[in-house]
Amino acid sequence: MEKVAIGIDIGGTNTTIGFVNQQGEILRKSSVKTSTNPDISTFIKEIYDCIEENLKAANNLSIEGIGIGAPNGNYYQGTIEHAPNLAWKGIVNLTDEFSKLTPKPVFVTNDANAAAMGEMLFGNAKEMKNFVVITLGTGLGSGFVVNGDILYGHDGFAGELGHTIVQVDGRSCGCGRKGCLETYVSAPGICRTAISILEKSTQKSVLRDYTKETLNSEIIFNAAKANDEIALKAFDFTANILGKELADMIAITSPEAIFLFGGLAYSGKYIFEPTQKYIEEYIHNIFRNKVKLLPSGLPENDAAILGAAALAWNELKK
Amino acid sequence: MEKVAIGIDIGGTNTTIGFVNQQGEILRKSSVKTSTNPDISTFIKEIYDCIEENLKAANNLSIEGIGIGAPNGNYYQGTIEHAPNLAWKGIVNLTDEFSKLTPKPVFVTNDANAAAMGEMLFGNAKEMKNFVVITLGTGLGSGFVVNGDILYGHDGFAGELGHTIVQVDGRSCGCGRKGCLETYVSAPGICRTAISILEKSTQKSVLRDYTKETLNSEIIFNAAKANDEIALKAFDFTANILGKELADMIAITSPEAIFLFGGLAYSGKYIFEPTQKYIEEYIHNIFRNKVKLLPSGLPENDAAILGAAALAWNELKK
Numbered sequence: 001m002e003k004v005a006i007g008i009d010i011g012g013t014n015t016t017i018g019f020v021n022q023q024g025e026i027l028r029k030s031s032v033k034t035s036t037n038p039d040i041s042t043f044i045k046e047i048y049d050c051i052e053e054n055l056k057a058a059n060n061l062s063i064e065g066i067g068i069g070a071p072n073g074n075y076y077q078g079t080i081e082h083a084p085n086l087a088w089k090g091i092v093n094l095t096d097e098f099s100k101l102t103p104k105p106v107f108v109t110n111d112a113n114a115a116a117m118g119e120m121l122f123g124n125a126k127e128m129k130n131f132v133v134i135t136l137g138t139g140l141g142s143g144f145v146v147n148g149d150i151l152y153g154h155d156g157f158a159g160e161l162g163h164t165i166v167q168v169d170g171r172s173c174g175c176g177r178k179g180c181l182e183t184y185v186s187a188p189g190i191c192r193t194a195i196s197i198l199e200k201s202t203q204k205s206v207l208r209d210y211t212k213e214t215l216n217s218e219i220i221f222n223a224a225k226a227n228d229e230i231a232l233k234a235f236d237f238t239a240n241i242l243g244k245e246l247a248d249m250i251a252i253t254s255p256e257a258i259f260l261f262g263g264l265a266y267s268g269k270y271i272f273e274p275t276q277k278y279i280e281e282y283i284h285n286i287f288r289n290k291v292k293l294l295p296s297g298l299p300e301n302d303a304a305i306l307g308a309a310a311l312a313w314n315e316l317k318k
Numbered sequence: 319m320e321k322v323a324i325g326i327d328i329g330g331t332n333t334t335i336g337f338v339n340q341q342g343e344i345l346r347k348s349s350v351k352t353s354t355n356p357d358i359s360t361f362i363k364e365i366y367d368c369i370e371e372n373l374k375a376a377n378n379l380s381i382e383g384i385g386i387g388a389p390n391g392n393y394y395q396g397t398i399e400h401a402p403n404l405a406w407k408g409i410v411n412l413t414d415e416f417s418k419l420t421p422k423p424v425f426v427t428n429d430a431n432a433a434a435m436g437e438m439l440f441g442n443a444k445e446m447k448n449f450v451v452i453t454l455g456t457g458l459g460s461g462f463v464v465n466g467d468i469l470y471g472h473d474g475f476a477g478e479l480g481h482t483i484v485q486v487d488g489r490s491c492g493c494g495r496k497g498c499l500e501t502y503v504s505a506p507g508i509c510r511t512a513i514s515i516l517e518k519s520t521q522k523s524v525l526r527d528y529t530k531e532t533l534n535s536e537i538i539f540n541a542a543k544a545n546d547e548i549a550l551k552a553f554d555f556t557a558n559i560l561g562k563e564l565a566d567m568i569a570i571t572s573p574e575a576i577f578l579f580g581g582l583a584y585s586g587k588y589i590f591e592p593t594q595k596y597i598e599e600y601i602h603n604i605f606r607n608k609v610k611l612l613p614s615g616l617p618e619n620d621a622a623i624l625g626a627a628a629l630a631w632n633e634l635k636k
Contacts, residue, residue, distance in 0.1 A: 131472075142570075149465070151571065153448050153572025153573060154446075154572050161570055164566035165565070244483065247482075252462070252567060253570070254472050254473055254476035284495070286478070290473065
């Protein structure tokens with residue numbers, strides 16, 4: 001029998017379930033539609049049935065524990081709390097639901113924290129004890145690792161770097177406030193920046209062929225590769241804001257490295273090089289040229305289940 | 319024999335040595351002039367002689383360990399590194415020097431981290447595992463406690479909240495950069511603010527009787543108590559900047575409470591009330607009305623040695 005941890009990634013549309021060994025190999029993988037039914041019990045039962053089917057089919061796997069990454073996942077409570085894009089309103093308790101079905105230990109955290117655990121156990125942070133993972137997707141998530149463990153804070157919700165305010169009365173944010181980092185630094189954020197630069201300038205740009213609705217960060221990336229000035233300016237503006245926030249964050253937490261993960265991070269040198277430059281420009285002397293800005297070592301498609309499984313493996317070691 | 323930890327506070331002018339029991343009682347206290355001699359060995363020997371004299375005189379104390387709080391003190395290395403106001407240039411190793419004189423364990427950290435340990439063991443954070451201490455003196459120091467231990471980060475220098483940049487190209491800072499939080503939020507910071515408000519206004523104020531050289535934060539505090547509008551505006555401006563930075567810091571570390579300590583914190587409601595108000599204004603919903611802003615529970619004059627001794631007691635528990 002091979003020991004595995006189950007890594008579950010609950011997304012807005014799909015929920016993916018991976019059987020991951022201690023080396024970070026995904027031995028089996030399944031997915032179910034994320035329930036739109038407000039009753040969490042039936043959904044957890046569906047996930048558990050899927051796990052059992054896989055166990056039977058494999059016939060050589062032994063489950064050690066279950067890790068779950070979910071939006072607004074709370075490690076301390078084992079809950080999802082007020083997740084805007086999921087069917088369950090208020091607070092639902094995942095560990096309680098699983099405990100009705102299995103005695104195996106269940107651990108819950110949010111997506112960005114799971115990504116950080118994945119990076120530590122299976123990615124590019126293997127020898128590190130103090131680092132940060134920034135996920136650049138539709139929003140900006142962050143997972144902070146301190147002394148080899150996730151920084152959860154008092155209530156389990158630490159690591160909301162995306163909701164630090166970089167511009168008082170700045171861009172409207174989904175959180176209801178204005179000027180949050182993620183309104184500037186994220187896939188939609190760089191699109192808002194490009195649109196705004198286009199509006200203020202008369203410079204030629206391939207980006208003028210797109211509207212607010214059709215523009216996306218990949219188009220800006222491709223334009224930057226073709227040396228489109230507006231696209232390059234959009235990356236520079238984004239990197240300037242990110243670099244300053246990372247410099248301030250470094251002054252607080254002093255990580256060994258910062259990993260960029262997700263959509264915008266795949267823009268490679270167009271985001272990494274100017275961000276590193278601005279970090280060094282804004283940073284306090286004692287941290288200068290010390291903190292590495294690195295790409296994630298996790299495969300994009302499996303990062304979420306690897307991270308969730310890593311959470312379980314890390315907890316089981318304790 | 320009563321067990322004590324030695325708490326040593328190395329300041330710019332004086333070095334204070336306290337014999338502190340596990341209840342936080344200072345059983346003996348001495349001080350020596352901080353050496354202006356670049357040779358650290360002779361200074362450590364002087365401190366150690368002072369400890370031995372006290373031990374002889376008391377005749378009933380047993381030393382368990384030694385904690386040292388010093389500017390730019392590095393916990394990992396046991397060193398003071400590049401402290402601008404001390405005679406020892408570069409890096410001096412305190413634990414090495416003490417180990418020539420005594421086999422007792424020696425722990426080093428900076429002043430703000432020592433204050434945080436003091437707060438946890440002997441002050442107002444006794445039941446807390448995640449909190450922050452902000453020291454508001456000639457600068458702004460900060461000590462972050464995460465899971466009951468100081469957040470040191472990768473290199474030992476985490477917790478430099480005073481050197482996050484709140485205003486790009488803002489006020490010149492002693493660190494060589496511009497716009498650092500401590501140039502606005504500190505005893506000299508509020509004086510710079512008051513001077514700047516006075517320059518822009520024609521409003522009457524008792525603060526007009528002072529110059530840049532003679533104004534201090536206590537004068538502004540006393541003026542605020544007498545309802546001087548300029549003084550009240552200076553506190554409001556300071557609290558606005560501090561409140562925003564604390565809201566951003568809370569989003570990263572999610573502490574249970576924030577303690578204000580030192581000079582400016584003794585302005586009581588004039589700093590606490592507007593700062594709490596601005597925190598709630600700027601903060602992300604999930605943290606709203608959750609994080610307490612509290613005064614330190616340590617006596618001002620002995621906080622530094624209590625903190626240094628608390629560091630030793632906390633390490634000895636491990």
